[in-house]
Amino acid sequence: GQNIDQPTEMTATEGAIVQINCTYQTSGFNGLFWYQQHAGEAPTFLSYNVLDGLEEKGRFSSFLSRSKGYSYLLLKELQMKDSASYLCAPVEGTDKLIFGTGTRLQVFP
């Protein structure tokens, strides 16, 4: 079966650091994507992890632990434009992304 759990909403202050957690249970796991989606817009690619550990890309980092079925997205030096939904999407098989419901992040000045 498929089960993806991430917080529904989070708030943070401009300049701060926020960590968005995601736990998952999927069959045939083959990596995990994080996407950013501004309201009413298309999801855009942030990161992909297939091996355990931390991947850093500028202000954004993503971590994966396959044995724990756990990932997080870390956003540093938050900016107002980071207010968006963040979608955790483990890959089932070779190409099926299973999307969570997303975490809506609001950044306040």
Added chain:
Amino acid sequence: DADVTQTPRNRITKTGKRIMLECSQTKGHDRMYWYRQDPGLGLRLIYYSFDVKDINKGEISDGYSVSRQAQAKFSLSLESAIPNQTALYFCATAFGGRTDTQYFGPGTRLTVL
């Protein structure tokens, strides 16, 4: 120009009408996908295609059909629209291979009255 385009961007229709949503891409990708997004439910896969001759059902294909007219075009049809098909529809493309990033079109907001 955008790499993945969807037409129309917005559509209001009535129950029972036939609707076609179109997706075109200039990325040269083999794989194309149709998703719908509903509040509180996340993105759900409707159909996907690995090439022109390959069409596969996704999680929620009932009430929908697709056509892959060419590598660059993938259309989604609602043969007889119903109100619970009101949603935001996204097309996505991927290059192929073992696991590849999916790139999304801008979306079509469909309302069925």
